[in-house]
Amino acid sequence: MEDNYLNLRGKTAIITGGSSGIGRGTALKLAEQGVRLGLIDIKHDRGEEVVQQIEEKGSEAVLAEADISDPGDTERAIKEIADKFGGKIDIVFANAGMNGVLVPIEDMEPEDWHHTISTNLNGTFYTVKYAIPYMKKSGGSIIITSSVNGSRIYNNFGFSAYSSSKGGINAFAKMAALELANYAIRVNTICPGAVKTKIGEEGTERSEAVEKIEIPVEYPEGNQPLDHRPGQPEEVANLVLFLSSEASHHITGTEIFIDGAESLL
Secondary structure (H helix, E strand, C coil), X not given: CCCHHHCCCCCEEEEEXXXXXXHHHHHHHHHHCCCEEEXXXXXXXXXXXXXXXXXXXXXXXXXXXXXXXXXXXXXHHHHHHHHHCCCCCCEEEECCCCCEEECCHXXXXXXXXHHHHHHHHHXXXXXXXXXXXXXXXXXXXXXXXXXXXXXXXCCCCCXXXXXXXXXXXXXXXXXXXXXXXXXXXXXXXXXXXXXXXXXXXXXXXXXXXXXXXCCCCCCCCCCCCXXXXXECHHHHHHHHHHHHCHHHXXXXXXXXXXXXXXXXX
């Protein structure tokens, strides 16, 4: 059911990593509000079902295959989507990312470090950079997926590359928020805690060497104080929906934590 106060009908959104998890959940939420969706994912085939679901909700969708760590690939995909929807983009959800290899710094291969940084931090930069020309016409909202790691939590051992990329994203978003305010473009980051998605299963490798650097951490009973469970993609999607809408018109340059108080323990 459409909520009129969100004022999203007829807007165009781009979502990277839109075929699964938080990206998929957000795409379906936005489709319910009459938003036209451009989904960018590294694997084209897994997005077809999401496109079909969006169309069943009465909205339009186009799927573009791209590796966001490749600037040319990202620029082409964004242009393809913008051209499809009249040359204007209103919402960008830079959501695609990876955990990478979880390994002690001493044992980390430079190529593993670069791959995580290139996907998460560089990919965010490319997505925002190439979307700006299509957003400057009438302003809009950019939402970037960061994490509690690299902003509040630093005890997930082996996550040095991932946490560094997410910390960099938070700094980049603040710089972008100030710069793009001239064009009425808002930029915010969301910082999820544990969310039930496939990111932990795909593109993640944990080295046994992590055990040698771990420091035991004892939590109170249950490490998800609010709901005693991981978050759901749809719950994060509700936050993205709000930040995409006019209801959040005066919010920019901030990170919002959505973790059930997990990171406060």
